[in-house]
Amino acid sequence: MNPPLNILLIEDDAIEIMKLHRAISSLNLSHNIIEAHHGEEALEILEQKDNLPDIILLDLNMPKINGIEFLSILKNNDILKYVPTIILTTSSNQKDLLECYKIGVAGYVLKPLKYDEYVSKIENLLKYWSMNELIKL
Amino acid sequence: MSCPNFNTILMSQDEIDILKQQLAKETAARIALESQLLEMNNRFEDSKNFLQLGCESIVDAFLIMDLTGNILNMNESARKILNLKENGIGYNLMAMVNANDFEKVSFSFKQLLKEGILTNFELKITTPLQQEKIVHINANVVYENGEAIAAQGIIRDITKEKEAEEKLVESENRLATVISNLDKGILLEDENRNIIVTNSKFCEFFNIPLKPEQMVGYDCRAAAEQAKHLFKESDAFVDRIEEIIDGCEMVLGEELEMTDGRVFERDYVPVFRDGEHKGHLWTYKDFTLRRQYRENLDQERLKYRNVITKMSLGLVEVDLQDCITVANENFLRMSGYSSEELMGLDAKNLFKFDQKFMEEKRENRDQGLTDSYEIKMITKAGEERDWLVSVAPNYDSTGNMIGSIGIHLDITDVKSLEREKVNLLEALERSNNELEEYAHIVSHDLKSPLRSINALVSWIKDDNKGTLDAPTIQNLGLIETTLERMEHLISDILAYSSVGFYENEKEPVDTQEIVQDLIQILYIPEHITIYILKPLPVVFGHKTKIQQLFQNLISNAIKFIDKDKGLIYISVEELDDCYQFSIQDNGMGIEKKFHNKIFKVFHALKKSDESTGIGLSIVQKIVELHNGKIWLESKPNKGTTFLFTIKKGSNGTA
Numbered sequence: 001m002n003p004p005l006n007i008l009l010i011e012d013d014a015i016e017i018m019k020l021h022r023a024i025s026s027l028n029l030s031h032n033i034i035e036a037h038h039g040e041e042a043l044e045i046l047e048q049k050d051n052l053p054d055i056i057l058l059d060l061n062m063p064k065i066n067g068i069e070f071l072s073i074l075k076n077n078d079i080l081k082y083v084p085t086i087i088l089t090t091s092s093n094q095k096d097l098l099e100c101y102k103i104g105v106a107g108y109v110l111k112p113l114k115y116d117e118y119v120s121k122i123e124n125l126l127k128y129w130s131m132n133e134l135i136k137l
Numbered sequence: 138m139s140c141p142n143f144n145t146i147l148m149s150q151d152e153i154d155i156l157k158q159q160l161a162k163e164t165a166a167r168i169a170l171e172s173q174l175l176e177m178n179n180r181f182e183d184s185k186n187f188l189q190l191g192c193e194s195i196v197d198a199f200l201i202m203d204l205t206g207n208i209l210n211m212n213e214s215a216r217k218i219l220n221l222k223e224n225g226i227g228y229n230l231m232a233m234v235n236a237n238d239f240e241k242v243s244f245s246f247k248q249l250l251k252e253g254i255l256t257n258f259e260l261k262i263t264t265p266l267q268q269e270k271i272v273h274i275n276a277n278v279v280y281e282n283g284e285a286i287a288a289q290g291i292i293r294d295i296t297k298e299k300e301a302e303e304k305l306v307e308s309e310n311r312l313a314t315v316i317s318n319l320d321k322g323i324l325l326e327d328e329n330r331n332i333i334v335t336n337s338k339f340c341e342f343f344n345i346p347l348k349p350e351q352m353v354g355y356d357c358r359a360a361a362e363q364a365k366h367l368f369k370e371s372d373a374f375v376d377r378i379e380e381i382i383d384g385c386e387m388v389l390g391e392e393l394e395m396t397d398g399r400v401f402e403r404d405y406v407p408v409f410r411d412g413e414h415k416g417h418l419w420t421y422k423d424f425t426l427r428r429q430y431r432e433n434l435d436q437e438r439l440k441y442r443n444v445i446t447k448m449s450l451g452l453v454e455v456d457l458q459d460c461i462t463v464a465n466e467n468f469l470r471m472s473g474y475s476s477e478e479l480m481g482l483d484a485k486n487l488f489k490f491d492q493k494f495m496e497e498k499r500e501n502r503d504q505g506l507t508d509s510y511e512i513k514m515i516t517k518a519g520e521e522r523d524w525l526v527s528v529a530p531n532y533d534s535t536g537n538m539i540g541s542i543g544i545h546l547d548i549t550d551v552k553s554l555e556r557e558k559v560n561l562l563e564a565l566e567r568s569n570n571e572l573e574e575y576a577h578i579v580s581h582d583l584k585s586p587l588r589s590i591n592a593l594v595s596w597i598k599d600d601n602k603g604t605l606d607a608p609t610i611q612n613l614g615l616i617e618t619t620l621e622r623m624e625h626l627i628s629d630i631l632a633y634s635s636v637g638f639y640e641n642e643k644e645p646v647d648t649q650e651i652v653q654d655l656i657q658i659l660y661i662p663e664h665i666t667i668y669i670l671k672p673l674p675v676v677f678g679h680k681t682k683i684q685q686l687f688q689n690l691i692s693n694a695i696k697f698i699d700k701d702k703g704l705i706y707i708s709v710e711e712l713d714d715c716y717q718f719s720i721q722d723n724g725m726g727i728e729k730k731f732h733n734k735i736f737k738v739f740h741a742l743k744k745s746d747e748s749t750g751i752g753l754s755i756v757q758k759i760v761e762l763h764n765g766k767i768w769l770e771s772k773p774n775k776g777t778t779f780l781f782t783i784k785k786g787s788n789g790t791a
Contacts, residue, residue, distance in 0.1 A: 013585060015589040015592060015593065016585075016589070022596065061578070061581050061585075089581075090580075090581045090584050090588070091577055091581055093577045096577075113588055113591055113624045114591055114595075115588075115591050115592040115595035115596075116595065118588075118592070
């Protein structure tokens with residue numbers, strides 16, 4: 001059994017947050033979710049360098065700093081750029097996809113309409129990252 | 138005489154007288170004979186001296202030869218001419234005669250013998266020193282006892298004279314050739330107005346049917362009278378000639394108009410010799426063409442001056458210091474300045490250039506290059522205008538650059554239109570991008586709630602497992618289906634609004650490959666078979682859009698097949714400038730009245746879960762993006778054929 005992951009979820013939609021919680025609990029996983037409702041809050045959390053998340057799940061459509069701007073900030077930071085960041089979004093916009101991979105993301109996952117499909121995607125995603133060797137600071 | 142005997146003493150006195158008379162007669166005869174003899178003797182002596190010694194005392198070259206040409210004697214002058222050393226006696230003169238002249242010499246010698254004298258005989262000889270000389274000979278025969286024994290003569294070396302003479306002849310010939318070939322008519326009269334020389338041009342000019350040689354000696358007074366009808370002002374022509382001759386001074390460049398329209402220019406030069414008026418030289422030039430040229434030139438000049446003055450382009454001439462020397466009306470109007478204000482003004486001050494640009498243009502001009510460029514101009518009213526300028530160097534008649542000529546066209550309006558166009562295009566691009574962004578945001582914002590509702594419904598079902606009644610479960614199911622349709626709709630609207638956003642990314646697209654891939658990917662029910670009837674071509678377009686085009690049409694065909702055995706045929710025809718594709722099904726068909734409607738957004742004929750009514754709109758938009766047309770042929774219950782064209786590219790693809 002792999003150790004649980006520290007997941008920073010950056011998401012402004014309350015139901016989306018509930019979906020992740022509910023998915024993890026229904027999958028009987030013990031990952032730890034840190035919530036940030038927008039980019040600025042996330043950056044505050046990430047200032048605690050001794051307690052960085054293992055992975056970041058990032059929504060693109062957010063108020064204030066949008067997802068791509070936030071990603072740029074991360075990747076320009078000498079420490080934060082090593083944290084795998086997975087985009088979790090509704091945007092199938094080709095431009096967003098290209099831009100994200102250009103700046104540097106560890107994954108790009110589209111939120112499906114159906115909740116069942118969502119659960120299945122989250123399961124796979126977490127399974128994949130649980131199995132990966134991650135940088136522990 | 139015998140001794141007188143005695144008897145004779147006894148002769149009578151008569152006899153004595155008779156004898157005395159006889160004696161006197163005899164004595165006289167003897168004396169006469171003696172003196173005759175003496176004279177003869179003297180003459181002989183003389184001639185002997187003459188033959189032997191006398192010649193030395195003659196200054197002219199003198200020579201005596203025998204009848205075979207051997208020199209008997211000659212003086213020093215003759216030796217000099219003939220280049221003979223010593224006394225030269227015994228030298229045969231025939232050795233100096235050139236072979237060509239043997240006959241001539243022989244003829245002349247015979248003449249000499251016959252006539253006893255030969256004068257003005259000229260002969261070319263080659264001396265023993267191999268010098269060629271021309272000699273002039275006057276000779277006579279020397280007779281002895283009535284018989285020719287020798288020939289004597291005076292020789293003159295006329296080589297130099299001959300050369301000079303030849304040169305003179307040559308130069309005369311040359312002069313004659315020049316005169317006869319001149320494009321001017323020449324008439325030289327003596328002081329009595331008789332023709333000395335004229336040339337063929339003169340005869341030609343005045344229609345004289347004679348050769349110039351035949352004109353010599355002709356009286357010009359009469360000639361002028363005869364010819365005067367050729368001139369427009371006949372009497373004035375004759376009077377003027379008299380006047381000029383009386384005036385006795387050079388008259389140049391007088392124009393004479395002929396009745397036939399020709400124009401001549403006439404020069405008169407009086408000829409003097411030793412201060413005495415000896416004749417008149419007239420020259421006539423055909424001036425007709427030149428005058429026409431001049432008139433044409435004047436006309437052209439006037440025309441262009443008018444054009445320049447009136448043209449709607451501004452024209453300016455500047456000198457080498459860029460000071461304005463000429464400006465046409467329109468330039469004044471364009472710049473707002475008056476002519477007085479502009480004259481002498483440095484043209485640079487009128488225009489806004491940067492220094493480097495100005496220097497570059499100036500360099501071009503100094504190299505004699507023609508140039509055109511745009512400049513900014515500030516009019517007198519302070520208004521900034523855009524002008525298009527074409528500048529060419531200006532030269533004087535001797536080819537020196539004296540400045541430049543600039544032609545100016547006010548293109549402010551064109552420029553502002555151009556700028557407007559650029560702005561519009563930029564705005565269009567911006568708004569296109571914004572629209573696309575907007576479509577994505579709207580789609581995201583619309584889809585998010587759907588996802589949430591879906592999650593919530595799914596949790597309600599989950600959390601209340603076993604406690605919900607059947608109608609509730611069914612209603613929840615309907616909510617989920619509706620959410621799916623809603624999501625589908627949003628995706629289609631997004632797809633439709635995205636078509637055409639990547640206009641400049643066309644590439645060769647293999648439609649055969651695309652259709653084959655689609656047949657693999659798409660869900661095709663068991664009872665339907667798709668046939669590709671002809672190999673499909675490579676076209677020039679957007680790969681993903683073309684893929685979407687075929688996908689939508691094939692899906693559409695599948696969707697509307699209501700037969701037990703479904704058939705879909707995909708084919709293509711190559712036309713002149715495009716490919717015409719066709720997708721034929723044996724489905725339910727479409728009524729004619731709907732043919733145009735179906736391409737409109739949201740006009741699905743049969744509402745269904747999968748059909749939003751946007752698919753064919755997207756198809757039409759894609760076809761139009763590829764400069765093609767789309768239409769359909771259909772019979773209800775028999776089937777439908779969608780046909781569309783994609784324009785070929787210049788490289789053979791579409």
